Amino acid sequence: MTEIAALEALKAECLQCQACPLAKTRTKVVFDDGNPNAPLVIIGEGPGENEDRTGVPFVGRAGKLLDRVLLENALSRRWVYICNTVKCRACDISEGRARNRAPLPAEMAACRPYLERQLALIRPVVILCLGGPAASTIIHKDFRMTQERGRWFTDSPFAPWVMASWHPAYVLRQGGEAYARTRAELVADIDQCRKKVIEIRQQGGLLARQVAQAEPVEESEPGLF
Template sequence: MTDPINSELLETLGQIRGFFQDLQQVGIGEIPLQELPAELPACPPGICGVDRGGDALCRAETLEEIRAELEGCQRCPLCQGRSNIVFGVGNPNARLVFVGEAPGREEDEKGEPFVGEAGRLLDRILFAMGLERSEVYICNVEKCRPPQNRDPRPEEIEACEPFLKRQLAAIGPQVIVTLGKFAAQTLLRDQAPISRLRGHWREYEGVALLPTFHPAFLLRNPASKREVWEDMKQVLAKLRQLSGEGR
């Protein structure tokens, strides 16, 4: 008895041979192939990996490309008082991303997020989770420091938010943790207070998102550290579940 797989293979090869014979009969001796560029272009946000109307496939843009576009940014008045753009740090392929609100004085001076007292508390939280900064990615909604560390204004968030969205798309995390009211409200499009948002799983662009209190809030309200630790235990459980360890 003929193997069914071999039979199908022979039939397919016969069809291909017939196709090329038909081409020869109408005078077509070769089929031109479209040349792909040496390096695929970066996709516009939201359509990575799809065929753009017959063009070559695009690729996800890199964090370095996004950072380069922010160089010398003057999209809102915060540029006037900044020392450095505070873009983000950590693993560009991180499974877990922390999104804060805006840089403070020490972050502005160093050009790195969460390096002040609140940042040191975040480091202790990561240590308790069994993680290091190099394993996660940390960034802010705002990339420039508001004067006197005031709250970001809506127009400032609007100017910076597209870069945050592109950062998250480039990283492709499994879990996002928002730190504080403005980070949660910006990504969730939900104006509920952080006291109601925290501890409840939501989604951002198909990614699991958990809002929690900002470390600066914990410095003023140490009793809330217990609630944040409960949130972080949820995050660890979610990461285990998504990696298949919880099965």
């Protein structure tokens, strides 16, 4: 079985998952989006209302901001692979209304094997974690965004180069100068990731071959690694 076929099989398995209580309140499992051959994988926290409805990660306001900051780096979803640490929406339901909440540790633990298997099949060269929960899952459990954002971590079992940045939803919650600053930092961090892929390609060797295999896409697509 090819890795792409194995990823499809994993997705099919995940879509049926009942391993934690989030299965009871979800509408759709949100497994992935983008290019599974991409050298850069972006990992968020978990689905919100729009993602739960559509089954696609990062499609609400935060998703639109992510698309914009990717475009400002001459990238699109065709050049990256996008997934979340938790595949089903975490919410509390009261009086018929669902309100988003952070996934509980037990829910994150139940879902972690899907993310690990996903990354083992994708074999990213660079991972960008968006937000503290993704960074705590992928980089180290005591990750502190204010101190460690924008730094490279090179001891991850999931990819040779790993970084974390602000989650677009966090950026959108900021006002005034804080919004401008965090947005600019998110753009700069994506730029670092893009440049790292280019640097690896230029160095040659095994990782460069992995990056080269990942060349997407249509000629008309904007942007380039």
